[in-house]
Amino acid sequence: MEQAIAPAALLQQPSPVSGRFAHLLRLLRRDRLALLGLVILAGFVLIAIFAPLLAPHDPLAQNLRASRLPPAWQEGGSWEYPLGTDRLGRDLLSRILYGARVSLLVGFWGATLACLLGLVAGVLAGYLGGWVDALISGLVNLLLSIPYLVLVIVVAALVGRSLVNVILLFGITTAPLFARVVRGEVLRLRAMAFVEATVAIGTPPLRVLLRHIVPNLTGPLVTLATFEMSAMIFYEAGLGFLGLSVPPNVPSWGNLLSTGRESLMAGMPWLSLYPGLAIALTALGINLLGDWLRDATDPRMRR
């Protein structure tokens, strides 16, 4: 009975989002794996920010008298260069620490850009319908039908090597994934009773969109953005490995691995091993966090 006489003012209330944040924090403390993921990611963020303070050497400084040094705990290693050096005597540890900057910048801004582009496209498609929907959905399906690695490699080869290009490339090519999720969610939410009710009492469409639909997209979008961030760090490393990412003199994890095969053959396996460990650890951390976010923000998983 009470529901039947719910005053219009109640319907105008924004969807409950602020209370959710505190709830998320409580959930996070209960999940040890997710906490581990958060610690790993936070660790890499701190490393990226404070790289100049943490790195024992300038990542570009060459020292030919200290070239080809193995890690410190191996025979012939020196604690002055904890993870060893390359053939030009550049310090591997410093280069990996600075590499965190490239990876996290690409992952964060790439995912943010993709999220924003996908949000706009998906809302337009789902809310306007008609030919706008047909056009956007067609483009989304087309871009998603090409295996992603092929798409990014070819486009990267065409646009040239720079940090901004890499971010734009990932942002634009990943946007269809976000657009598809947003469109589906918008269609689902529009059909729900609370949205129909707000429309029925005469709320203007833009207000319905901004106060009732977009806030409810946060969960799926943040989850997807988290997973895409780790995917972008992966793909950036892959592009770097193939020589298609940031300029070759920038110490990124992918660029460090691009000489990996030659390093193995020249008896310097540490140059291949440690940058890859950094990539795997970061991806693991972000994925753990993403798994937990997916379960925590999906009402169907809440028990």
Added chain:
Amino acid sequence: MQRYLLMRLGQSLLLLFGALVLVFWMVRLTGDPAALLIARDFASPEQLQEMRAALGLNDPLPVQFIRYAGDVLRGDLGYSLRFRQPVRDVIFAALPITLLLSTLAMAIALTVAIPLGVIGGVSPGSWKDSLARLVGLLGQATPTFWLALILIWVFAVNLRWLPSFGVDGLRSFILPAFALSIGAVGQLVRLTRSAVLEIRNEDYIRTARSKGLSPFTIGLHHIARNASIALVSVVGIQFTYLMAGSIYIESIFAIPGIGWMLNEAIRNRDFVLVQSLTLFIATFAVLIHLATDVIYSVLDPRIRHR
């Protein structure tokens, strides 16, 4: 059923047309194809002009597109400057190698992932389940090109058991296939495990249990059969990922398949080959997608009656 198939076929044709338009414009969007073909800095303006006329680049874009589409439909994919052969011949020589590599990687992934995912899924919370989750997480977090380097270091450089590059019989495919499979292993373990977890809670499993069927019978006839439907829907897509991943793996191991060709084409700025390989891979992916949907609709009647 027929309506569903016709609709999917129509969608696929539209996607193929879209892909054709996309690769046609992709090269043109970034500038002058003639300048891409010959080094801009070394070519005189007259040479560039000559090249443009020879390639028909002075015609209006729609005319160029129709000519391009006609060529592609007749099977003429252009001429590769890097390999000095028609692109079609290059692709046909490379395709079997990539198909073999991807199939091996898929076989490894399925052999590892299905038992692990099922064992983990039927006993959630046990150490077996923890193992399945760990493999799922590590599989997804390990870059395939890095694993390839590690495998080369251990098995080719140190132990000298297996070759580290080139094609010399099936042994040359062992390390590449293992390295390539790692992402699919992670994905498929996670998928199998969650599918099994979900099916375990279905009503028909409870019925089977209350009938007194043994856990083994239930696992094989009820859970595994239904979980396999979920697997079919992703195996095809995973296969296209594996083909894409061969760009890394074939480049590292110097295996002359599709992925190695694409990398070579990019490094040598052979844009005719880049264009055609992209179109070919996209076409392959669209067809696999279509085949997956057809098989899926046969296996799961709920889809085709929608």
